[in-house]
Amino acid sequence: MLIKRITVGEIKIPLKVPFKTALRTVKEVHDLVFIIETDTGLQGYGEAPATAVITGDVLDSMRAGLDLIAPRLLGRNLFDFNAILRSVHQAIVHHDSLKAALEIALFDLRAQQFGVPLYQLLGGGDPQIKTDLTISVNDVDTMVHDAVQAVAAGFDCLKVKVGGRTWRDDVASVMAIERAVGPNVALRLDANQGWAPKHAVQVIQALEKAGVVLEFVEQPVKASDVAGLKFVTDHTLTPILADEAVFSVRDALHILSTQSADIINIKLMKTAGITQAMEIVSLARSHHKTCMMGCMLESGISVTAAAHFAVAFDDVVAHIDLDGPQLCNGSAINGGLTMDGPWIKLSDAPGLGITAVHGLTNLKVYDV
Numbered sequence: 001m002l003i004k005r006i007t008v009g010e011i012k013i014p015l016k017v018p019f020k021t022a023l024r025t026v027k028e029v030h031d032l033v034f035i036i037e038t039d040t041g042l043q044g045y046g047e048a049p050a051t052a053v054i055t056g057d058v059l060d061s062m063r064a065g066l067d068l069i070a071p072r073l074l075g076r077n078l079f080d081f082n083a084i085l086r087s088v089h090q091a092i093v094h095h096d097s098l099k100a101a102l103e104i105a106l107f108d109l110r111a112q113q114f115g116v117p118l119y120q121l122l123g124g125g126d127p128q129i130k131t132d133l134t135i136s137v138n139d140v141d142t143m144v145h146d147a148v149q150a151v152a153a154g155f156d157c158l159k160v161k162v163g164g165r166t167w168r169d170d171v172a173s174v175m176a177i178e179r180a181v182g183p184n185v186a187l188r189l190d191a192n193q194g195w196a197p198k199h200a201v202q203v204i205q206a207l208e209k210a211g212v213v214l215e216f217v218e219q220p221v222k223a224s225d226v227a228g229l230k231f232v233t234d235h236t237l238t239p240i241l242a243d244e245a246v247f248s249v250r251d252a253l254h255i256l257s258t259q260s261a262d263i264i265n266i267k268l269m270k271t272a273g274i275t276q277a278m279e280i281v282s283l284a285r286s287h288h289k290t291c292m293m294g295c296m297l298e299s300g301i302s303v304t305a306a307a308h309f310a311v312a313f314d315d316v317v318a319h320i321d322l323d324g325p326q327l328c329n330g331s332a333i334n335g336g337l338t339m340d341g342p343w344i345k346l347s348d349a350p351g352l353g354i355t356a357v358h359g360l361t362n363l364k365v366y367d368v
């Protein structure tokens with residue numbers, strides 16, 4: 001079974017409401033979509049967003065990277081799977097989101113090759129999971145309104161974006177949301193690097209003293225400030241989660257071995273795909289820690305892959321933050337995951353179960 005064609009194109013899907021964090025405001029998903037085809041007629045799908053402020057990837061840089069990688073994949077036998085993956089990773093350094101998208105498409109093909117859904121290829125599991133929903137940083141009234149609406153739609157876990165403003169504003173908005181949604185809704189905070197270490201401790205301790213129970217606080221400080229992350233972890237009772245601080249298995253090893261965070265956020269766009277994500281899961285398991293499965297602003301293709309991954313490794317992946325498709329106003333795919341309120345359900349169709357992607361523009365085709 002030979003790789004005979006690779007196609008890249010772009011999709012744009014507007015968001016229901018602007019996505020606002022301490023780092024950025026985004027109004028639409030604008031991602032690259034990759035289709036890898038075999039000489040037997042199988043099609044594997046991958047997707048990558050341009051998250052410049054987190055991964056450094058932009059659309060043009062991913063396209064330029066594909067110019068280097070595609071010729072190394074064309075004509076290769078899909079049964080030489082590990083060698084093909086090495087070709088993806090050794091062609092160019094960085095470009096993690098591009099590599100993630102290509103790995104996703106290749107794993108999609110491999111699962112189709114064996115006639116099983118991806119989660120079964122990865123080890124099986126119960127193909128339904130429950131995600132949180134993100135509440136963007138806004139004024140208190142807007143955040144409370146968005147939170148109440150999310151709970152009415154069935155979500156019982158909210159990820160509240162904080163940071164980039166005074167600590168009193170952060171404390172006030174979280175307390176107002178907690179009062180509005182009640183004690184049966186789990187709250188997790190994500191500061192997206194928006195706090196200094198002492199500022200983070202001040203906010204978290206204020207909430208702890210006020211009796212607000214948080215499931216965890218995500219990436220309170222700058223990605224590169226591991227000492228600061230450890231300071232926050234050491235000075236609060238609330239679990240602390242490392243997101244932007246962990247891309248690679250080496251990053252995860254450093255964070256876990258220094259006990260700088262309690263939970264690791266795995267995003268395929270940071271781990272450059274499924275292979276390294278599996279290594280981080282093993283590492284976390286060996287340190288008796290859990291992981292979260294997260295996503296960037298991604299639509300249904302790559303989030304379907306992340307959901308398959310989360311299902312297969314649910315002993316470690318204990319937290320799910322895969323609300324990308326929920327934030328989108330519409331979908332560009334046939335097949336893949338289905339969303340029912342907070343529930344994500346996977347079909348037993350082979351691979352990712354995606355049969356078509358609509359509305360691709362700016363196509364480029366690489367042929368044997």
Ligand SMILES: [Mg+2]
Nearest residue numbers: 190218219243
């Ligand atoms: Mg985050």
